[in-house]
Amino acid sequence: xxxxxxxxxxxxxxxxxxxxxxxxxxxxxxxxxxxxxxxxxxxxxxxxxxxxxxxxxxxxxxxxxxxxxxxxxxxxxxxxxxxxxxxxxxxxxxxxxxxxxxxxxxxxxxxxxxxxxxxxxxxxxxxxxxxxxxxxxxxxxxxxxxxxxxxxxxxxxxxxxxxxxxxxxxxxxxxxxxxxxxxxxxxxxxxxxxxxxxxxxxxxxxxxxxxxxxxxxxxxxxxxxxxxxxxxxxxxxxxxxxxxxxxxxxxxxxxxxxxxxxxxxxxxxxxxxxxxxxxxxxxxxxxxxxxxxxxxxxxxxxxxxxxxxxxxxxxxxxxxxxxxxxxxxxxxxxxxxxxxxxxxxxxxxxxxxxxxxxxxxxxxxxxxxxxxxxxxxxxxxxxxxxxxxxxxxxxxxxxxxxxxxxxxxxxxxxxxxxxxxxxxxxxxxxxxxxxxxxxxxxxxxxxxxxxxxxxxxxxxxxxxxxxxxxxxxxxxxxxxxxxxxxx
Amino acid sequence: xxxxxxxxxxxxxxxxxxxxxxxxxxxxxxxxxxxxxxxxxxxxxxxxxxxxxxxxxxxxxxxxxxxxxxxxxxxxxxxxxxxxxxxxxxxxxxxxxxxxxxxxxxxxxxxxxxxxxxxxxxxxxxxxxxxxxxxxxxxxxxxxxxxxxxxxxxxxxxxxxxxxxxxxxxxxxxxxxxxxxxxxxxxxxxxxxxxxxxxxxxxxxxxxxxxxxxxxxxxxxxxxxxxxxxxxxxxxxxxxxxxxxxxxxxxxxxxxxxxxxxxxxxxxxxxxxxxxxxxxxxxxxxxxxxxxxxxxxxxxxxxxxxxxxxxxxxxxxxxxxxxxxxxxxxxxxxxxxxxxxxxxxxxxxxxxxxxxxxxxxxxxxxxxxxxxxxxxxxxxxxxxxxxxxxxxxxxxxxxxxxxxxxxxxxxxxxxxxxxxxxxxxxxxxxxxxxxxxxxx
Numbered sequence: 001x002x003x004x005x006x007x008x009x010x011x012x013x014x015x016x017x018x019x020x021x022x023x024x025x026x027x028x029x030x031x032x033x034x035x036x037x038x039x040x041x042x043x044x045x046x047x048x049x050x051x052x053x054x055x056x057x058x059x060x061x062x063x064x065x066x067x068x069x070x071x072x073x074x075x076x077x078x079x080x081x082x083x084x085x086x087x088x089x090x091x092x093x094x095x096x097x098x099x100x101x102x103x104x105x106x107x108x109x110x111x112x113x114x115x116x117x118x119x120x121x122x123x124x125x126x127x128x129x130x131x132x133x134x135x136x137x138x139x140x141x142x143x144x145x146x147x148x149x150x151x152x153x154x155x156x157x158x159x160x161x162x163x164x165x166x167x168x169x170x171x172x173x174x175x176x177x178x179x180x181x182x183x184x185x186x187x188x189x190x191x192x193x194x195x196x197x198x199x200x201x202x203x204x205x206x207x208x209x210x211x212x213x214x215x216x217x218x219x220x221x222x223x224x225x226x227x228x229x230x231x232x233x234x235x236x237x238x239x240x241x242x243x244x245x246x247x248x249x250x251x252x253x254x255x256x257x258x259x260x261x262x263x264x265x266x267x268x269x270x271x272x273x274x275x276x277x278x279x280x281x282x283x284x285x286x287x288x289x290x291x292x293x294x295x296x297x298x299x300x301x302x303x304x305x306x307x308x309x310x311x312x313x314x315x316x317x318x319x320x321x322x323x324x325x326x327x328x329x330x331x332x333x334x335x336x337x338x339x340x341x342x343x344x345x346x347x348x349x350x351x352x353x354x355x356x357x358x359x360x361x362x363x364x365x366x367x368x369x370x371x372x373x374x375x376x377x378x379x380x381x382x383x384x385x386x387x388x389x390x391x392x393x394x395x396x397x398x399x400x401x402x403x404x405x406x407x408x409x410x411x412x413x414x415x416x417x418x419x420x421x422x423x424x425x426x427x428x429x430x431x432x433x434x435x436x437x438x439x440x441x442x443x444x445x446x447x448x449x450x451x452x453x454x455x456x457x458x459x460x461x462x463x464x465x466x467x468x469x470x471x472x473x474x475x476x477x478x479x480x481x482x483x484x485x486x487x
Numbered sequence: 488x489x490x491x492x493x494x495x496x497x498x499x500x501x502x503x504x505x506x507x508x509x510x511x512x513x514x515x516x517x518x519x520x521x522x523x524x525x526x527x528x529x530x531x532x533x534x535x536x537x538x539x540x541x542x543x544x545x546x547x548x549x550x551x552x553x554x555x556x557x558x559x560x561x562x563x564x565x566x567x568x569x570x571x572x573x574x575x576x577x578x579x580x581x582x583x584x585x586x587x588x589x590x591x592x593x594x595x596x597x598x599x600x601x602x603x604x605x606x607x608x609x610x611x612x613x614x615x616x617x618x619x620x621x622x623x624x625x626x627x628x629x630x631x632x633x634x635x636x637x638x639x640x641x642x643x644x645x646x647x648x649x650x651x652x653x654x655x656x657x658x659x660x661x662x663x664x665x666x667x668x669x670x671x672x673x674x675x676x677x678x679x680x681x682x683x684x685x686x687x688x689x690x691x692x693x694x695x696x697x698x699x700x701x702x703x704x705x706x707x708x709x710x711x712x713x714x715x716x717x718x719x720x721x722x723x724x725x726x727x728x729x730x731x732x733x734x735x736x737x738x739x740x741x742x743x744x745x746x747x748x749x750x751x752x753x754x755x756x757x758x759x760x761x762x763x764x765x766x767x768x769x770x771x772x773x774x775x776x777x778x779x780x781x782x783x784x785x786x787x788x789x790x791x792x793x794x795x796x797x798x799x800x801x802x803x804x805x806x807x808x809x810x811x812x813x814x815x816x817x818x819x820x821x822x823x824x825x826x827x828x829x830x831x832x833x834x835x836x837x838x839x840x841x842x843x844x845x846x847x848x849x850x851x852x853x854x855x856x857x858x859x860x861x862x863x864x865x866x867x868x869x870x871x872x873x874x875x876x877x878x879x880x881x882x883x884x885x886x887x888x889x890x891x892x893x894x895x896x897x898x899x900x901x902x903x904x905x906x907x908x909x910x911x912x913x914x915x916x917x918x919x920x921x922x923x924x925x926x927x
Contacts, residue, residue, distance in 0.1 A: 065532035122580035
């Protein structure tokens with residue numbers, strides 16, 4: 001049955017049995033289209049239509065969920081009964097010490113798409129084929145692939161209390177990567193990151209502003225440069241991270257540690273806990289005074305912008321870290337209520353989200369950004385006597401408390417006496433979150449900012465991979481432990 | 488769900504015109520999940536989902552569409568009609584695919600492995616009662632998982648398994664915890680209680696003051712769960728024939744004979760020992776085993792139909808991403824009970840966490856120690872270890888520095904549930920290493 005906005009909320013409220021403390025419906029419908037060209041050959045085109053609903057029922061401190069792809073009255077009724085069973089069974093045995101209160105916002109959101117992407121399957125392949133063919137510049141280029149992934153998503157929530165939201169999104173995700181090989185050495189260079197780092201809301205304008213057109217040849221040239229480059233040196237260096245690595249640095253060592261459900265222990269069996277504790281908010285010096293981090297669901301082109309989270313809270317931009325001081329965690333209404341019982345009121349943000357209709361909301365990052373500073377990129381380079389510029393994440397690993405990290409990049413470039421010098425391959429660095437951000441020495445201005453993200457932020461049991469946005473300027477860190485590869 | 492799948496597949500085949508061929512893949516589950524923290528319920532739920540993937544082929548042109556299936560015949564048939572018509576409209580403008588390969592056999596198979604699974608009442612009662620007094624966190628997943636394949640040329644394959652997986656950690660305080668998992672098809676409350684008790688028994692050790700050691704090289708005993716994490720890294724472009732043909736494999740040196748692992752290492756894909764279906768998405772039947780590493784030397788690769796067609800080699804039923812689904816590492820000779828004594832002094836690694844390649848060409852992996860990792864002296868556990876980062880190559884850990892493997896291998900069901908419940912399994916022993924490099 002098609003997702004009929006006009007009727008499904010009414011049907012749900014009519015079906016819901018009387019006497020429930022609370023019941024809510026969340027319907028998700030996603031159309032996606034993936035086109036890929038590898039080595040100038042079109043890979044199988046993939047379309048999908050995924051549609052279903054999650055029902056939530058509260059009974060005292062009990063909570064229950066049931067997900068179904070059957071949106072008929074029969075399907076919704078069965079889901080309601082199952083969710084009610086779980087709510088009843090968990091009553092008195094839940095982590096909530098009192099009945100959780102869910103928000104009841106109503107309203108609408110839609111992506112501010114300037115140019116709807118209405119390319120046919122053949123047109124998409126033409127676009128990708130042009131970039132693919134441009135990669136074929138040297139016999140040492142041994143593999144390459146260009147892709148375009150678009151998603152049209154609609155999500156509706158309806159509570160038996162009359163609350164109702166409708167949010168509609170357009171996501172556009174172009175990508176390309178190239179592999180070069182010679183003399184036993186292999187180097188990969190990607191445009192936008194190997195795992196779809198260039199991802200935004202919008203239509204054709206995303207491709208236009210991304211610089212995707214023309215990226216095939218330049219990416220292939222980069223790959224050949226890496227092949228000829230010396231290995232990254234080891235030692236302590238000043239480090240200039242470009243936005244396509246900063247997004248990973250923010251994600252792993254600020255975003256995840258600030259998730260309130262991690263702090264409350266929900267993730268300890270899987271994604272992990274956090275070195276951040278509830279008592280740190282309001283006083284903990286997370287980074288240098290140059291560090292300002294925002295949760296910003298209002299930036300229209302960013303990947304995880306929305307008006308309401310999946311618990312129904314209205315979303316607004318908030319600073320999580322101001323002048324280096326930790327202010328707020330990333331946590332939705334339910335987590336905030338749990339945290340408030342452990343300490344006094346804790347201001348958080350509306351960011352409980354689910355990856356699709358078949359998973360319940362948990363605390364996520366959404367758009368998590370480092371605010372721009374005042375430094376021009378040229379000034380940042382000129383300020384470094386002996387350092388390394390790194391860009392485009394290639395490897396990432398961090399401990400379960402989100403402290404000891406080790407990250408690698410595709411591209412490195414030495415900085416000597418304030419000048420960019422030779423390219424180096426296999427650049428890596430390691431550090432500890434609790435001290436790394438205090439070494440933040442310069443923050444690039446708005447001209448250095450890029451808006452990126454990931455479609456694959458994973459956590460939760462059952463697992464959820466969700467869309468997250470990160471905007472960041474270039475940033476300079478002092479005295480970082482850097483190293484290269486074996487060859 | 489079997490009837491649902493084949494009825495919809497037959498309906499879809501009835502929509503074909505002329506020379507069109509249709510392949511239909513099905514993936515479904517009806518899962519109960521109970522997520523818990525502090526031995527109390529956090530998120531209990533039921534997820535009923537089914538997806539049908541249709542591949543419309545005409546000559547060498549083709550396209551795929553995946554649909555969520557509601558179970559309502561009228562709705563599902565309408566969605567199938569729309570999908571086939573949309574693909575039919577696209578096909579003439581798409582280029583011919585030189586690498587298209589699918590099974591044209593009209594063969595059939597049927598697997599239906601029933602189990603005894605807990606009802607919601609029993610599941611919550613068990614967790615509440617056996618977890619009482621423990622800081623226990625994790626998830627119980629149970630229910631049937633099914634896969635199907637049918638083609639308009641007559642193939643019909645079905646694979647359904649009912650199983651449960653309890654995956655949990657018990658915390659002693661801070662980040663010190665023991666982790667365990669218990670999977671199977673026959674739920675036995677007494678056995679679950681016994682397993683939870685076994686984790687409870689480790690709490691006194693974990694409650695000792697933690698030991699911090701300096702980065703460096705240490706003798707180490709690595710438990711099966713950690714070896715499991717390490718070996719799954721080979722699914723990330725390691726054992727894939729396509730990755731190897733394009734010089735991207737992380738074990739390229741092994742494949743091309745420039746490096747070797749220990750002669751104790753024999754790794755294979757063993758479908759007969761796992762829960763994954765014996766057919767792939769293109770309809771090919773999978774062999775019972777595919778040898779990947781034999782006595783430390785490269786022995787084979789996972790070859791998808793598409794890779795087979797591209798490089799002119801034989802497919803062996805690998806999925807499109809050419810990853811292992813039923814991995815087995817042959818056991819060795821070290822008696823598990825003697826592991827601590829054989830370790831003598833060093834690190835006992837309960838689990839590894841957040842692995843990634845730090846140097847792909849050198850098969851070097853980095854990650855962290857996690858869960859029940861201890862400092863051991865003279866064969867006795869002294870204290871839990873503060874989290875340490877390792878950064879070492881597979882050619883050392885499974886090669887020059889491998890002293891011995893356990894004489895028994897643990898069967899592990901992958902706890903992954905991205906999109907749906909995993910059917911990946913492994914059978915792996917623990918390993919005693921002469922040296923493991925810790926870096927931070």
